[in-house]
Amino acid sequence: xxxxxxxxxxxxxxxxxxxxxxxxxxxxxxxxxxxxxxxxxxxxxxxxxxxxxxxxxxxxxxxxxxxxxxxxxxxxxxxxxxxxxxxxxxxxxxxxxxxxxxxxxxxxxxxxxxxxxxxxxxxxxxxxxxxxxxxxxxxxxxxxxxxxxxxxxxxxxxxxxxxxxxxxxxxxxxxxxxxxxxxxxxxxxxxxxxxxxxxxxxxxxxxxxxxxxxxxxxxxxxxxxxxxxxxxxxxxxxxxxxxxxxxxxxxxxxxxxxxxxxxxxxxxxxxxxxxxxxxxxxxxxxxxxxxxxxxxxxxxxxxxxxxxxxxxxxxxxxxxxxxxxxxxxxxxxxxxxxxxxxxxxxxxxxxxxxxxxxxxxxxxxxxxxxxxxxxxxxxxxxxxxxxxxxxxxxxxxxxxxxxxxxxxxxxxxxxxxxxxxxxxxxxxxxxx
Amino acid sequence: xxxxxxxxxxxxxxxxxxxxxxxxxxxxxxxxxxxxxxxxxxxxxxxxxxxxxxxxxxxxxxxxxxxxxxxxxxxxxxxxxxxxxxxxxxxxxxxxxxxxxxxxxxxxxxxxxxxxxxxxxxxxxxxxxxxxxxxxxxxxxxxxxxxxxxxxxxxxxxxxxxxxxxxxxxxxxxxxxxxxxxxxxxxxxxxxxxxxxxxxxxxxxxxxxxxxxxxxxxxxxxxxxxxxxxxxxxxxxxxxxxxxxxxxxxxxxxxxxxxxxxxxxxxxxxxxxxxxxxxxxxxxxxxxxxxxxxxxxxxxxxxxxxxxxxxxxxxxxxxxxxxxxxxxxxxxxxxxxxxxxxxxxxxxxxxxxxxxxxxxxxxxxxxxxxxxxxxxxxxxxxxxxxxxxxxxxxxx
Numbered sequence: 001x002x003x004x005x006x007x008x009x010x011x012x013x014x015x016x017x018x019x020x021x022x023x024x025x026x027x028x029x030x031x032x033x034x035x036x037x038x039x040x041x042x043x044x045x046x047x048x049x050x051x052x053x054x055x056x057x058x059x060x061x062x063x064x065x066x067x068x069x070x071x072x073x074x075x076x077x078x079x080x081x082x083x084x085x086x087x088x089x090x091x092x093x094x095x096x097x098x099x100x101x102x103x104x105x106x107x108x109x110x111x112x113x114x115x116x117x118x119x120x121x122x123x124x125x126x127x128x129x130x131x132x133x134x135x136x137x138x139x140x141x142x143x144x145x146x147x148x149x150x151x152x153x154x155x156x157x158x159x160x161x162x163x164x165x166x167x168x169x170x171x172x173x174x175x176x177x178x179x180x181x182x183x184x185x186x187x188x189x190x191x192x193x194x195x196x197x198x199x200x201x202x203x204x205x206x207x208x209x210x211x212x213x214x215x216x217x218x219x220x221x222x223x224x225x226x227x228x229x230x231x232x233x234x235x236x237x238x239x240x241x242x243x244x245x246x247x248x249x250x251x252x253x254x255x256x257x258x259x260x261x262x263x264x265x266x267x268x269x270x271x272x273x274x275x276x277x278x279x280x281x282x283x284x285x286x287x288x289x290x291x292x293x294x295x296x297x298x299x300x301x302x303x304x305x306x307x308x309x310x311x312x313x314x315x316x317x318x319x320x321x322x323x324x325x326x327x328x329x330x331x332x333x334x335x336x337x338x339x340x341x342x343x344x345x346x347x348x349x350x351x352x353x354x355x356x357x358x359x360x361x362x363x364x365x366x367x368x369x370x371x372x373x374x375x376x377x378x379x380x381x382x383x384x385x386x387x388x389x390x391x392x393x394x395x396x397x398x399x400x401x402x403x404x405x406x407x408x409x410x411x412x413x414x415x416x417x418x419x420x421x422x423x424x425x426x427x428x429x430x431x432x
Numbered sequence: 433x434x435x436x437x438x439x440x441x442x443x444x445x446x447x448x449x450x451x452x453x454x455x456x457x458x459x460x461x462x463x464x465x466x467x468x469x470x471x472x473x474x475x476x477x478x479x480x481x482x483x484x485x486x487x488x489x490x491x492x493x494x495x496x497x498x499x500x501x502x503x504x505x506x507x508x509x510x511x512x513x514x515x516x517x518x519x520x521x522x523x524x525x526x527x528x529x530x531x532x533x534x535x536x537x538x539x540x541x542x543x544x545x546x547x548x549x550x551x552x553x554x555x556x557x558x559x560x561x562x563x564x565x566x567x568x569x570x571x572x573x574x575x576x577x578x579x580x581x582x583x584x585x586x587x588x589x590x591x592x593x594x595x596x597x598x599x600x601x602x603x604x605x606x607x608x609x610x611x612x613x614x615x616x617x618x619x620x621x622x623x624x625x626x627x628x629x630x631x632x633x634x635x636x637x638x639x640x641x642x643x644x645x646x647x648x649x650x651x652x653x654x655x656x657x658x659x660x661x662x663x664x665x666x667x668x669x670x671x672x673x674x675x676x677x678x679x680x681x682x683x684x685x686x687x688x689x690x691x692x693x694x695x696x697x698x699x700x701x702x703x704x705x706x707x708x709x710x711x712x713x714x715x716x717x718x719x720x721x722x723x724x725x726x727x728x729x730x731x732x733x734x735x736x737x738x739x740x741x742x743x744x745x746x747x748x749x750x751x752x753x754x755x756x757x758x759x760x761x762x763x764x765x766x767x768x769x770x771x772x773x774x775x776x777x778x779x780x781x782x783x784x785x786x787x788x789x790x791x792x793x794x795x796x797x798x799x800x801x802x803x804x805x806x807x808x809x810x811x812x813x814x815x816x817x818x819x820x821x822x823x824x825x826x827x828x
Binding site (some may be wrong): 019021022316317318320359362375376378379381382385386389431 | 575676679680682724768769771772779780782783786787790791794797798801
């Protein structure tokens with residue numbers, strides 16, 4: 001009898017404001033937190049709360065009350081928790097109500113939704129611990145299963161997660177990695193005390209996340225009844241069907257008028273209607289089902305793009321350079337013991353900043369275009385690197401391109417007194 | 433059977449003052465390579481001999497001498513605001529004179545389609561159509577609306593443009609941008625207008641420049657403006673952005689290659705801003721010299737205010753020079769691996785110039801990707817679209 005494991009990822013980055021080379025040394029307010037009239041971050045939070053987080057939370061709570069057998073799992077990034085606390089505290093309460101039912105498992109991840117695992121293992125561990133702590137503090141629960149940013153996974157991710165105390169890890173069910181096996185089983189990572197690995201059923205997950213509203217899709221329109229039928233039909237071949245997707249699928253990527261909310265409301269009932277079906281959270285699924293095989297994945301996979309690898313964030317020289325320069329600052333930034341500097345450096349690690357620099361969409365990938373606030377990946381790179389340059393100066397590192405750049409000439413602009421903003425407004429707001 | 437096109441132009445390289453001549457050269461060369469016979473009519477008698485074209489001159493006098501490779505006709509049709517005041521009224525008369533020649537020509541020559549470039553040739557095209565009954569394509573490279581930057585269009589020219597577009601069987605524009613202008617300002621039905629983007633002629637850059645610019649040798653970063661120094665090209669935004677850049681990085685040198693009615697104004701502006709020693713005006717350059725300048729530049733900047741196409745951006749890319757263009761140019765419709773700005777946003781222009789000089793990886797990627805992208809936009813592709821059009825018209 002197939003178990004269904006439903007997991008929604010909720011995340012928002014701190015988007016950067018337009019930061020020009022002229023701002024270097026004059027302003028350290030990098031994020032769109034009201035500086036220069038740009039309050040993109042609070043506006044995005046308020047918009048997504050209205051279109052997605054609130055309606056989804058309401059709907060899920062109702063489903064949990066109606067169906068005692070319904071369960072699911074959420075992962076909420078640290079950067080989203082901070083921004084909800086600042087701009088939509090009642091939504092955080094809505095999420096707390098879900099967790100209090102005891103049937104919503106919260107996952108562990110990196111606080112900053114970062115690529116730290118690939119670039120710095122110590123920084124990765126610090127961010128996982130920070131996220132664990134904010135989840136405990138905010139929701140009063142201890143995460144037991146781990147998912148890395150964008151489902152980035154290999155054997156080492158499982159080993160690290162295990163060492164940090166997580167028994168189960170979520171991964172993408174990349175067909176080549178599964179070697180022809182179905183993703184609907186529980187696997188073990190290599191080693192004597194391997195972690196349990198549960199893998200995303202990409203086809204069924206993307207039927208909802210990407211294909212739901214596509215009128216040229218042969219299954220359109222997709223009803224909850226039809227979808228539940230597909231799950232039931234897997235009886236005998238599947239132990240656990242893992243449906244992993246962004247929470248923003250509901251109301252953002254698939255707008256309300258597509259009928260996505262009706263679909264989600266009806267889904268738990270339709271699945272539970274069949275006596276053999278049940279819902280499990282990732283930790284439960286990992287305990288319930290014996291691993292059928294060891295999953296040996298030395299190379300990285302993820303849930304992004306067609307490639308399902310790291311190319312969405314590290315696929316071109318701009319991205320590689322930006323990441324190299326950013327992580328080269330780890331030592332100097334941490335040594336400074338400067339809390340503002342450290343926080344800014346970490347916010348820049350959020351994977352979205354790198355995603356905006358992807359040049360894939362210049363040729364095809366429509367998905368990228370949809371999720372970027374920049375007119376072009378070149379603009380994204382320039383803005384990011386200008387910020388990194390300022391960060392370098394704050395950390396006492398020779399600034400990027402400094403050799404070619406002299407101190408501002410004694411021209412009109414050069415005589416301006418330097419205005420140093422040490423504390424972006426958002427911090428004050430959060431403390432209030 | 434091969435198609436014969438009677439084409440009316442106004443200028444032709446090396447005797448040209450603007451992009452129209454270069455565009456005609458590239459298009460006719462590619463059409464000829466595709467098997468189309470082109471009869472190319474010009475108002476002035478010029479010393480032109482090309483294997484792929486038959487030239488027909490309205491002017492019966494012997495060829496004039498040329499000075500320094502640049503021939504300036506008595507007429508300078510691509511000047512800017514105010515040009516149509518007293519002495520310029522001659523253009524309208526010249527265009528009419530050209531139409532008289534077209535009358536004689538159309539009665540004598542054999543051809544299948546008529547193709548007229550820009551307003552000075554529109555009356556000639558209409559006259560040829562009237563005499564021969566053959567279909568007429570009018571090709572719009574620039575409109576009076578663009579030339580005046582939207583300010584004070586000359587009503588005579590506007591009327592000739594509108595009559596030409598209305599009398600033609602098809603109107604070709606060099607960009608969707610221009611098409612939109614025509615539909616809006618000239619009230620031409622959109623279904624009558626075809627967009628055929630310009631291309632780049634790779635054989636133009638066959639000779640590698642031996643002499644590298646002195647500045648380049650000294651290792652100073654070079655930012656280039658190349659083109660006519662007129663209102664439409666936005667030279668003043670280039671000079672003002674230069675000042676912003678120099679506030680941060682005083683080692684940059686700015687090169688302005690070209691000539692035009694705002695040349696002296698720009699030299700004065702650079703002096704007024706206190707950056708005269710950082711901005712170099714080369715005057716008119718062509719051929720090898722222009723190639724050298726393109727290749728020496730770290731970045732080509734085209735801050736056009738209203739640019740129907742902007743072929744020099746493709747040239748720069750083909751030379752391996754990264755490009756920064758304004759969104760107010762037609763060429764920005766087809767290029768992705770370039771930096772784009774709004775021409776009025778000086779901070780953005782300066783920020784991007786500085787970024788290209790500051791982040792080598794950005795320069796490298798713009799260079800390699802941009803060059804590859806430019807090679808996909810050839811005159812061959814433009815000529816093929818023209819041919820399809822001729823065939824459709826011939827079939828009626």
